[in-house]
Amino acid sequence: MMRSMFSAVSGLRAHQTRMDVIGNNIANVNTVGFKGSRVTFQEVFSQTVRGAGSPQGGRGGTNPQQIGLGINVASMDTFHIRGAVERTDYNTDLMINGDGFFIVADDPNFLNRSYTRGGNFALDEAGNLVTADGFRVLGYMADENGVLKSNLEGLQISKAVTFDAKVTANVGFESNLDSETVIYTGTDPVVEVGGTTTADSVYRTILQDPSSPYDATSNPVIKYEINPIHEDKVARETSYQVYDNLGGIHQIKQVFVKVPGVTGPPDLSQFRVETFYVKENGEMIHATAGAGITGTAPTLQFDTNGKIVGGLNAAYQIDEALTNGAGDFTFDVDFSKLTMFANTSTASATKIDGYKQGTLSEFTIASTGEVMGIFDNGQRRILGQIALANFKNPAGLEKTSANMYRTTSNSGQAMEGVPGAGGFGNLNPGALEMSNVDLSREFTNMITTQRGFQANSRIITTSDEMLQEVVNMKR
Numbered sequence: 001m002m003r004s005m006f007s008a009v010s011g012l013r014a015h016q017t018r019m020d021v022i023g024n025n026i027a028n029v030n031t032v033g034f035k036g037s038r039v040t041f042q043e044v045f046s047q048t049v050r051g052a053g054s055p056q057g058g059r060g061g062t063n064p065q066q067i068g069l070g071i072n073v074a075s076m077d078t079f080h081i082r083g084a085v086e087r088t089d090y091n092t093d094l095m096i097n098g099d100g101f102f103i104v105a106d107d108p109n110f111l112n113r114s115y116t117r118g119g120n121f122a123l124d125e126a127g128n129l130v131t132a133d134g135f136r137v138l139g140y141m142a143d144e145n146g147v148l149k150s151n152l153e154g155l156q157i158s159k160a161v162t163f164d165a166k167v168t169a170n171v172g173f174e175s176n177l178d179s180e181t182v183i184y185t186g187t188d189p190v191v192e193v194g195g196t197t198t199a200d201s202v203y204r205t206i207l208q209d210p211s212s213p214y215d216a217t218s219n220p221v222i223k224y225e226i227n228p229i230h231e232d233k234v235a236r237e238t239s240y241q242v243y244d245n246l247g248g249i250h251q252i253k254q255v256f257v258k259v260p261g262v263t264g265p266p267d268l269s270q271f272r273v274e275t276f277y278v279k280e281n282g283e284m285i286h287a288t289a290g291a292g293i294t295g296t297a298p299t300l301q302f303d304t305n306g307k308i309v310g311g312l313n314a315a316y317q318i319d320e321a322l323t324n325g326a327g328d329f330t331f332d333v334d335f336s337k338l339t340m341f342a343n344t345s346t347a348s349a350t351k352i353d354g355y356k357q358g359t360l361s362e363f364t365i366a367s368t369g370e371v372m373g374i375f376d377n378g379q380r381r382i383l384g385q386i387a388l389a390n391f392k393n394p395a396g397l398e399k400t401s402a403n404m405y406r407t408t409s410n411s412g413q414a415m416e417g418v419p420g421a422g423g424f425g426n427l428n429p430g431a432l433e434m435s436n437v438d439l440s441r442e443f444t445n446m447i448t449t450q451r452g453f454q455a456n457s458r459i460i461t462t463s464d465e466m467l468q469e470v471v472n473m474k475r
Contacts, residue, residue: 002463002466002467003047003067003069004071004459004462004463005459005463005464006070007069007070007071007458007459008070008457008459008460008463009070009456009460010044010069010070010071010072010273011071011452011453011455011456011459012071012453012456012457012460014039014041014071014072014073015449015452015453015456016453017038017039017073017307018039018041018073018445018449018452019446019449019450020452021037021038021039021076022442022446022449023403023444024037025437025442026035026437026439026442028435028437029435029437029439030401030434030435031118031403031432031435032086032119032432032433032435032436033083033116033117033118033120033121033432033433033434034078034083034118034294034403034435034436034437035078035080035081035117035120035404035435035436036078036079036436036437036438036442037076037077037078038076038077038079039073039075039081039149040073040074040075041071041072041073041074042071042072042073042074042429043068043070043071043072044068044069044070044071044290045068045069046066046067046068046069046328046347046437047066047068047069048064048065048066049065049066049067050062050064051064052064054067056263056279062261064267064454076396077395078394078397078399079436080243080394080395081436082089082096082098082433082436083426083433083434083435083436084099084433084434084436084475085431085432085433085434086431086432086433086434087430087431088430088431088432088463089430090430091363091364091365091429091430092121092122092123092129092365093119093121093429093430093431094386094427094428094429094431094432095118095119095123095428095431095432095433096119096419096424096425096426096427096428096433097357097392097427097428098368098423098424098425098426099388099423099424099425100388100390100417100419100424100425101115101116101117101136101387101388101389101390101391101394101405102115102116102117102118102119102386102388102389103115103137103138103139103152103387103388103416104116104131104135104136104137104404105135105136105138105154106134106135106136110136110138110153110154111304112150113138113414114400114404114405114406115133115397115404115405115406115407115414116131116403116404116405116447117403117423117433118131118402118403118432118433119432119433120132120432121137122294123157125323126156126158127156127157127158127159127160127428128154128155128156129154129156129157131157131221131402132402133402133454135267135402135404136154136155137154137155137386138152138153138154138155138387139152139153139155139369139384139385139386139387140152140153140384140385140418141153141155141235141383141384142381142383142384142385143381144164146381146382148382148384148385152387152416153384155371155383155384156384157360157363157371157373157383158360158383159359159360160344160359160360161359161360161373161383161463162350162357162358162359162375162377163323163355163358163359163373163375163377163379163381164356164357164375165243165245165246165247165356165357166243166247166353166354166355167243167244167245167329167354168242168243168329168331168352168353168354169329169330169331169332169354169370169396170332170334170351170353170354171240171242171331171332171334171349171351171352172333172334172337172349172350172351173333173334173335173337173338173347173348173349173350174337174338174341174348174350174351175337175338175339175345175346175347175348176338176339176340176341176343176344176345176346177235177236177256177258177271177302177339177340177345177347178235178236178340178341178343178344179228179269179302179306179340179341179342180342180343181232181233181234181235181258181345182229182232182233182258182261182273183233183258183259183260183261184230184257184258184260185200185260186202186230188200188201189201190202190203190257190272190274190297191204191224191274191286191288192204192205192260192287192320193205193288193318194214194221194226199225199405200227200229201229201230202226202227202230202233202255202257203224203225203255203257203274204224204225204227205221205222205223205224206221206222206223206224206225207220207221207222208217208220218293220283221283221285222282222283222284223278223282223283223284223290224276224284224286226255229246233257233258234256234257235254235256235257235258235271235345235347236252236255236345236346236347237251237253237255237256238253238254238347238349239251239252239254239278240252240254240348240349240352240353241311241332242318242352242354242356243354243356244318244323244327245327245328246321246323246324246325246326246357247325247355247356247357247377248323248324248326248356249356250277250318250322250323251278251279252275252276252277252316253276253277253278254273254274254275254276254333254349255273255274255276255277255471256273256345256347257271257272257273257274257470258270258271258272258273258298259271259299261301261350263441265305265334266302266303266304266451267303267341268301268302268309268310269300269301269302270300270302271296271300271302271340272297272299272300273298273299273300273301273311273314273335274286274287274297274298275287275293275295275314277283277292277293277318277322285398285455287316290418291315292318292319292321292322293317293318293319293322294316294317294319295314295315295316295317296314296315298311298313299311299333300335300338302339302340302346302354306339306340307339307340308335308337308338308339308340311331311335312334312335312336313333313334313335314332314333314335314475315330315331315332315333316330316333317329317330318330318331318333323457331354333349337434338398339414348475354471355377355378355379356377356466357366357377358375358376358377358378358379359376360373360374360375360376361374361376361456362374362388363383364429365386365427365429366376366427366429367419367420367426367427367428368385368418368419368420368421368426368427368428369385369386369387369388369418369420369427370382370384370385371384371386371417383387385417385418386418386427387416387417387418387422388416388417388419388425389414389415389416389417390414390424391407391411391412391413391414391415392411392412392415393410393411393412394411394447395411396408396409396410396412397411397413398411414431451459459460
């Protein structure tokens, strides 16, 4: 039989394999994170008809005479080139902008690992971050303090995560007190406490029964209010919240009353700070009354340049009688950033530490893979960080299913890390990596493959006709 027929048969098989790969590439043109492949050919071997001859005497050498015996598939290469970006705005959709693979596993110990570039993840009922097939995405979980652990495990973003309450220890005031506030020069106390009957106090009490004297049981203080005749003596009246050890909220009201200054040198303007505890029912307790809240009424001193020089700090204690089992706690108030200029009084508590207990309301994923939990108490904490893997020879990975790969003896072992460090690409949250299949190239390859297949089939028919002529010679 003619050798050309067998060579053509090998060519048909090889081109059919190439067409299979092209068909798979085109079928996955819209598959998330898909990496296209190619097929290359090589000669199988050649039959030597005559070997090479070396030059001898006056004659030159001769080249070998060989007949090729067909082709075979040399390689099937996967192109690990980044695909285009598809924006989705889903917070669990992730794209690797550079080198690396997501690490996923389907066993309880996270040892049966696979690798993928497809970042179309979702959350299951337990809050696990999973692929479309339920493989858990691996990373580094954080403890309750936001410190990342060192072992790889499945990432979990559970709505059951809480943020413990923190007691308020410091309150910081900022902004201005109006220097043109009228000075209170009365002889009565700035705040009328309990059953005091004076009428000239800046702050006076309102009793349940104004016609009866103050009595803690039968006629307690309901609240305090500014005496209308002294409204212009109050530079600022502001409220803020502090938190006890269990996250209970306590309303504090502070009033800045301008009082006579100090005749210098240096000349100093003064503001007295009166503090009240406001209960849920509107009842108010003055801080100097010793009935649940204690603390001084500091006098703030300002120089002629409007800078505070005295009364920079104050401390207050809220007793356990007001904290519903949280015990008493003390917080400091810092007035050192207040100023005094001829402008509207805007002094407010702008920096308050402490917060109530919070539950997870939403989360975001950063470009570094950090999963940041946002809690309903306004706090944020790292819940975990997505891990990536890379290989010395990514082309040596073996495709399995669902856009996943596994290691082989030629890919090398996985090198693990986090996005944006150690040569790993950053993440693009809210985006997916599209297939890197180039349709124009695939269609061109399909045409050349078709022509190659046709040419090899012509070799078979032509060789058959030649054999037919040989058979016909005996007639």
